[in-house]
Amino acid sequence: MRRYSAFAVAREAARFHSGWERAWGNPEPKRHYEVIVIGGGGHGLATAYYLAKNHGITNVAVLEKGWLGGGNTGRNTTIIRSNYLQDASASIYELSRGLYEDLSQQLNFNIMFSPRGVMMLCQTEHEFRAMQRTAHANRLAGIKTEMVTPHKVKEICPILNIDGPRYPVLGGLWQPRGGTARHDAVAWGYARAASALGVDIIQKCEVTAIDRYGPGGRVSGVQTSKGAITCDKLCIVVAGHSGVLAEMAGFRLPIESMPLQALVSEPIKPCMDIVVMANTVHGYMSQSDKGEMVIGGGTDGYNAYTQRGSFQHIEETVRALCETFPIISRLKMLRQWGGIVDMTGDRSPIIGKTPVEGIFINCGWGTGGFKAIPGSGWCTAATVAKGTPDEVAGPFGIDRFRAGRMIDESVAAAVAH
Numbered sequence: 446m447r448r449y450s451a452f453a454v455a456r457e458a459a460r461f462h463s464g465w466e467r468a469w470g471n472p473e474p475k476r477h478y479e480v481i482v483i484g485g486g487g488h489g490l491a492t493a494y495y496l497a498k499n500h501g502i503t504n505v506a507v508l509e510k511g512w513l514g515g516g517n518t519g520r521n522t523t524i525i526r527s528n529y530l531q532d533a534s535a536s537i538y539e540l541s542r543g544l545y546e547d548l549s550q551q552l553n554f555n556i557m558f559s560p561r562g563v564m565m566l567c568q569t570e571h572e573f574r575a576m577q578r579t580a581h582a583n584r585l586a587g588i589k590t591e592m593v594t595p596h597k598v599k600e601i602c603p604i605l606n607i608d609g610p611r612y613p614v615l616g617g618l619w620q621p622r623g624g625t626a627r628h629d630a631v632a633w634g635y636a637r638a639a640s641a642l643g644v645d646i647i648q649k650c651e652v653t654a655i656d657r658y659g660p661g662g663r664v665s666g667v668q669t670s671k672g673a674i675t676c677d678k679l680c681i682v683v684a685g686h687s688g689v690l691a692e693m694a695g696f697r698l699p700i701e702s703m704p705l706q707a708l709v710s711e712p713i714k715p716c717m718d719i720v721v722m723a724n725t726v727h728g729y730m731s732q733s734d735k736g737e738m739v740i741g742g743g744t745d746g747y748n749a750y751t752q753r754g755s756f757q758h759i760e761e762t763v764r765a766l767c768e769t770f771p772i773i774s775r776l777k778m779l780r781q782w783g784g785i786v787d788m789t790g791d792r793s794p795i796i797g798k799t800p801v802e803g804i805f806i807n808c809g810w811g812t813g814g815f816k817a818i819p820g821s822g823w824c825t826a827a828t829v830a831k832g833t834p835d836e837v838a839g840p841f842g843i844d845r846f847r848a849g850r851m852i853d854e855s856v857a858a859a860v861a862h
């Protein structure tokens with residue numbers, strides 16, 4: 446792989462950009478791989494990259510039924526933070542946030558990580574107490590966050606209305622090194638770096654069945670729209686379609702698939718240089734580099750597989766944010782879309798072995814897995830390579846639902862993303 450650099454840009458400018466190579470290969474699938482990763486989203490691609498980079502396992506294929514990042518990875522609002530309450534969550538999300546810091550350099554691909562700061566507003570007494578508890582837990586976990594006063598909130602984000610009649614701002618949980626990154630670039634950066642290490646990235650290749658050695662036996666391969674492929678190990682990383690793939694393999698998951706939607710406004714001049722999450726009214730907002738206000742809300746209240754937006758959702762989310770951000774009340778909304786998120790009961794992910802020997806799974810990131818891509822890929826690769834979860838992934842095994850060892854972030858963090 447030829448490195449991207451200022452020198453390379455100058456060289457290509459001088460020869461009319463005729464010398465750029467493909468960012469990643471486009472191979473036909475081989476008949477056999479040591480590891481097959483199903484799903485070319487951020488988590489699948491990061492898993493493949495760290496399998497090759499950290500564990501020297503390069504006979505790997507990533508099978509993607511559509512295009513890279515076409516699932517939730519390319520549809521999310523890109524909030525990155527690690528201010529979770531539970532120790533297990535703090536470990537994996539902070540590992541991930543730390544990896545984001547120099548991911549552009551590691552991958553030699555500009556993922557536009559922007560640690561502009563994330564403010565989580567406290568708009569009820571209950572929320573204020575919950576955030577204080579989280580701030581204390583973060584301090585114990587070594588994660589840099591702080592509680593700030595309403596005046597400080599206003600100073601950091603002047604367009605906020607802190608005196609709203611229904612939901613005044615009582616304070617905020619501020620993580621100064623949280624922020625955003627360019628979502629497609631994260632997928633593309635991992636794909637390019639993995640491909641350079643020998644991983645086969647195969648798009649438009651849908652897995653339609655999972656083969657096992659007889660009933661109850663270990664995995665032997667997959668049937669795909671490009672034919673049968675055998676493998677020693679299989680890793681399922683398909684977010685909202687996890688239940689479908691698990692059924693193909695012959696086991697069940699405690700996952701529900703629901704649509705989550707987002708929308709962007711027309712572009713306006715820079716007016717907000719942080720991310721704000723208003724969890725009581727269920728909305729959050731940041732401004733993209735193009736000037737659009739990027740807005741997201743909560744999940745729809747029903748199960749579905751449609752990656753589309755709906756009108757009632759626009760109304761709900763925008764209405765909720767108008768009191769806190771009066772500035773948006775006359776903005777035109779440009780685009781709206783949806784993704785299918787994979788929700789567990791405790792709102793924490795599942796990483797580890799499955800009941801079928803040789804099959805591993807990474808899912809359950811729900812509404813908040815973009816921020817976790819580097820850390821999740823790191824831990825999943827270690828789990829697949831060694832056959833048992835590493836220290837960080839350990840608590841996220843599927844057996845926790847049987848043992849009642851939940852990692853409850855739904856009530857604890859009072860926030861989705």
Ligand SMILES: Cc1cc2nc3c(=O)[nH]c(=O)nc-3n(C[C@H](O)[C@H](O)[C@H](O)COP(=O)(O)OP(=O)(O)OC[C@H]3O[C@@H](n4cnc5c(N)ncnc54)[C@H](O)[C@@H]3O)c2cc1C
Nearest residue numbers: 484486487488510516517518521522524652784814815816
């Ligand atoms: C609107 C929205 C806003 C969000 N906001 C945030 C946020 O601000 N911050 C945050 O941290 N997270 C956010 N998330 C969540 C985040 O996007 C996801 O948790 C994360 O992207 C999941 O990545 P993934 O790689 O697991 O899944 P995906 O990116 O969905 O990739 C899974 C891939 O598997 C492929 N696949 C499925 N079935 C098959 C098959 N049979 N064969 C082959 N391939 C298959 C799909 O095509 C897909 O490309 C948001 C999500 C949405 C939808």
